[in-house]
Amino acid sequence: MTELARLVDRFEDVTVRDLACLLFAPDLLRASAAGAPLARPFASPEERDAVLGWLSTLDAAPDAFHLHARDPKFTRLGVYAESLLGYFIAHGPTTRLIAANVPLRWQRRTIGEGDFLLENEAGTRLHWELAVKFYLHIGDDTPRVARLADYVGPNLQDRFDLKHARLVTHQLALTSRAEFAALKLDGPWLPQSIVKDRLFYHGDAAPEVVPDVAPEVADDHLRGWWMTASEWHASHGASARDDHAWVVQPRMAWLASRRLYAADADALLADAATIHTQLASIAAPTMLASYARDDTGAWREDTRGFIVPDDWPERARAYAARTL
Incomplete structure (x- = not known):
């Protein structure tokens, strides 16, 4: 059992387990390729322990959490993941929620929406952008450096390079735009990215070492496998x-x-x-x-x-x- 699996397995409630996985799973991107610093739900071992203690309390009495996160309208996994993280930011021990899903408009047209504005224990004001992704690696037999484009969504409607580009050039830049300044939300705001969940490689078992991993991908990312029928x-x-x-x-x-x-x-x-x-x-x-x-x-x-x-x-x- 992996360290993440052991940590998640201490919780009984399935929604609390999902939140714990979101908070503690390794990032998919290397820090140098994330377009901004990687977000951290806790900044020290003491804060980590506080988060685990808070999750244990939530696990024992999760009703209010369920009312927030188990909305029947949440039919998309990304929206569900946002609801989990939003609850943590608003009620957890290390952050204070200032605003969520902040729309930016220009001439009555929405040009973007910031996921979360928050303040951490040190008083730093942060802009978090969340992406939860499941990509399958589809490299060919030609020896070459792997690309983010080789990681595709299972339904072939999403690709890691496209998501990465939008994250870096658009989403993380929202709080630096003039349209955001017009909202008069006191900053300055430090953009940070949260890109999780798992990449899948061809074969019968998830490899511990992937020789052709794209250079932007973190070494310790979660792995799975894929096979044809x-x-x-x-x-x-x-x-x-x-x-x-x-x-x-x-x-x-x-x-x-x-x-x-x-x-x-x-x-x-x-x-x-x-x-x-x-x-x-x-x-x-x-x-x-x-x-x-x-x-x-x-x-x-x-x-x-x-x-x-x-x-x-x-x-x-x-x-x-x-x-x-």
């Missing part, structure tokens, strides 16, 4: 193992690992053949989490990845090469 069917077959279960992850469960209870695992193992048959003919990329039973009999997530349609890699390579 045919590769999945050939390597895993339809036979069940009594110490291993697979769970399809809906989009709103893509942040932190979920708990898998014994009764649920038994049902998944009993239906393993059906699950494998369905995954062999999927029409869209599907995230899976694999759970292994440990020596105590508890089920814990050990890997996470995507099964993609057989024609997806060709379409993904074309999307990665396209000038947009």
Whole structure:
């Protein structure tokens, strides 16, 4: 179990687990490539302990948090993640919320929206921009330096280089614009970026070392794997193992690992053949989490990845090469 998994696993409530993952997961970008300093929810070991203590208190009584973060209108993962971070900034022990989702307009047209304006314990006024991303690496066999464009969204509607460019040239610059100065929100404001969550690489397991990682990507970023439906069917077959279960992850469960209870695992193992048959003919990329039973009999997530349609890699390579 990784350090992040051990930290998240101390919390029972799934929404608190998602927030803990958002706060403590490593960044996807190197500090030198983030376009601004990387945001830090805590600036010292003492503040880190205070955040963990606050999360434990929230875990014991999460009702108010649920009312804020479990809005049925939150059908996009990015909006849900913003609600989690916004609650922390407003109620956590190390920050004070000043404004959220601050629109900038020019001639009645919205030209941007700042995610969060806040003040930390040291009194520094910060402008945080959040991005939670899940990209699949689609490099080819040609030896070359990897590019951010090689990381594409599972539905081929997003690409890491495009998101990075917008973050650096537009989002992080919002508080330096004349339109922002007209809002009369006392600064100065220090822009900081929060870019998380996970990058997925072709193969049967998440590699610890990725030889062709793009130079902008942080060394310790979270990793997963992806396989085509045919590769999945050939390597895993339809036979069940009594110490291993697979769970399809809906989009709103893509942040932190979920708990898998014994009764649920038994049902998944009993239906393993059906699950494998369905995954062999999927029409869209599907995230899976694999759970292994440990020596105590508890089920814990050990890997996470995507099964993609057989024609997806060709379409993904074309999307990665396209000038947009």
